[in-house]
Amino acid sequence: MSDTFGRQLREHRHTAGLTMEQLAERSGVSARAISDMERERSVAPQRRTVQALAEALALPEADQPAFLAAARAGRPKVTAAVPAGCCALPRPVPDFTGRARELAQLSRMASSAQPAPALAPVMTVSGTAGAGKTTLAVQAAHLIGTDFTGGTLFVDLRGMDTRPAGAAETLARLLSAFGLRDDEIPVDETDRAGMYRELLQHRRVLMVLDNVADESQVRPLLPGPGPSLTVITSRRLLAGLEGVHRLNLTQMPAGDAATLLRRIIGDREREAIGEVAELCGRLPLALRIAGNRLMSRPQWTVRHLADRLSDEHRRLDQLIAGDLRIAAAFSLSYTQLSPQARRLFHRLSLAPGADFDARCAGAFDPADPESIEDALDELVELSLLQAHVDGRYRFHNLIRLFARERLAEEEAAEPR
Ligand SMILES: Nc1ncnc2c1ncn2[C@@H]1O[C@H](COP(=O)(O)OP(=O)(O)O)[C@@H](O)[C@H]1O
Ligand SMILES: [Mg+2]
Structure with missing residues (x-):
């Protein structure tokens, strides 16, 4: 039999008298994945999957070589290096300075990435505009990238744009960076995500997802098991992501x-x-x-x-x-704030002293304590305010000045 893997699978399943669900149950491979393979929508059945299917089908020994060979042939030919120009890593800055601890942390993350079934590590790098998140991720990727035999991919998710990159669009870009042709890329976002995770299962790839808007944008891009490493940068803390390692970038020493x-x-x-x-x-x-x-x-x-x-x-x-303007950089985060958080942001710029707690923040705004807490959370989430373990909050000095300017401009006419 020299048929495609999908056709062989269907034929063997029929011969064994199994429904997709029954085969799924016996093999531990999901019914959906089986259906995708049979319809040739999944082009990369992995060895482990193929073996599980062969066993569940009780495939006669004579049929096994053709079955395995067809699965191998169906796997996309992914070269170790990612094609030039596609999701390429930006140049590192020639005068990169400091951040030794953070680089070491990322490097440790890289060596902790283990083959499946270990879950692929994910590291978020958060911090205010201009803290050096992208620069750090790019520098780290150049340093540890050689370790990643599957290559390094960099995608800007344009989180601060009015129209951030959609997950489906990003997945398509990544899949094509892996060498898949357009007609091999599924239409559906969930299928794309599934294929992406499947590809990452056996590839040691370093992914840099830069400028992430929020959790929902990046969730479909999170890897499953496998030896890859994903580094996410965002102005937001992305507190809603579970199981990720976190690095918060603040001012330099x-x-x-x-x-x-x-x-x-x-x-x-x-x-x-x-x-x-x-x-x-x-x-x-x-x-x-x-x-x-x-x-x-x-x-x-x-x-x-x-x-x-x-x-x-x-x-x-x-x-x-x-074209570098510090106020413009802060502005991009500022415009994402709710009206309440905006107002608190303005008024907190008048707080005397280096830091303050929630109660003290309440003295600057007539809103009820819960609303104040929510607004503070929002400011911290967007890295416009730093929260310290002792429950106190602190402004970066330039952000405080920025807040004061906004206060003067936007509340000048309003009574306090
Ligand atoms: N460690 C560093 N060494 C040298 N320059 C840096 C470093 N970190 C950031 N920069 C510079 O600061 C600017 C802002 O960095 P960037 O990475 O774009 O910030 P972010 O992504 O956090 O907004 C860039 O011009 C970058 O060159
Ligand atoms: Mg950046």
């Missing part, structure tokens, strides 16, 4: 922040560099913008920039360089 600035502008005016780093709240995006600004104005001293930044009212306006 003072030394690393100054080092990054020196790498951009050269080693000069150490004291002023330290000041600029602090005024940028040691936020990588702000440091990058400040560095680029200095590079594009050779006549400026670092001291001059430090002085300009030290005026709180002008700080955010100073942090613009080319």
Whole structure:
């Protein structure tokens, strides 16, 4: 018999007098998967699956080689390396600085990925706009990517766009990056997700899902068992995802922040560099913008920039360089807030001191305590506010200034 796997499977099942459900029960392979295989919608029956089916069908020994060979032939020919240009990893930044602990954590995650039945690890990297999430994921992927024989895939899910990438669309892109032809990719999102998980079962692939909007966008892209690693970046904490490892990216340590600035502008005016780093709240995006600004104005001293930044009212306006704007970056998260969270965000910018608790937050807003708690959760979820273990909340200094600007602009006419 030199027929396709799907046809052989159907024929052997009929010969054995089994329904799909009965075969499913005996083999442990789902009825849906069997149906997909018979209809040739599933092109990648794995060895383990094929063996289970052969046993459940009590396939005569003479028929086994043809059955196994047809399954092998049906498997898509996936090259180890992913085709160039498709879901390709962006270039790493040449002056990558610090984040050693985070890189080590990702590297440990990579070595923890084990063949099925072990569940493939997933790591979320969350943090505010410009914290360096994408940069970290890309750097890590370049460092540990060689370990992934199935290749590295990078997809931007455009989470902050008005129309984020849909899961079905993303799955199709990933499947085609795995070498599947358009006509081999199922129409249905659930089928695509199933095929995707099936492919990941036996491939050591590193997936970077960048800029994820929320849980619902990424859930269908989570792997099942297998040796792959998925790294998700998001401004949201994605608290609703279960069984994932989490990494929260905050500002850089003072030394690393100054080092990054020196790498951009050269080693000069150490004291002023330290000041600029602090005024940028040691936020990588702000440091990058400040560095680029200095590079594009050779006549400026670092001291001059430090002085300009030290005026709180002008700080955010100073942090613009080319198409990089710190306020625009924050704005993308801000626009996702509910009206209540927005109002609390504005008003909390007036809270004195470095941090505050929920009760103190309530003093700035007439809403009831539950609504205040909800609004605080929302702000934390979107990384506009940091929550600390002791129940206190803290603003990043640039985000506080941003909140104050929004307050002045949007509530100027409203009585408090
Ligand atoms: N560790 C780092 N070393 C050097 N530059 C960094 C680092 N992290 C972030 N950056 C720079 O900061 C800016 C914002 O980083 P990005 O990864 O885009 O932030 P996010 O994805 O969190 O919004 C980029 O210009 C990037 O080059
Ligand atoms: Mg990013």
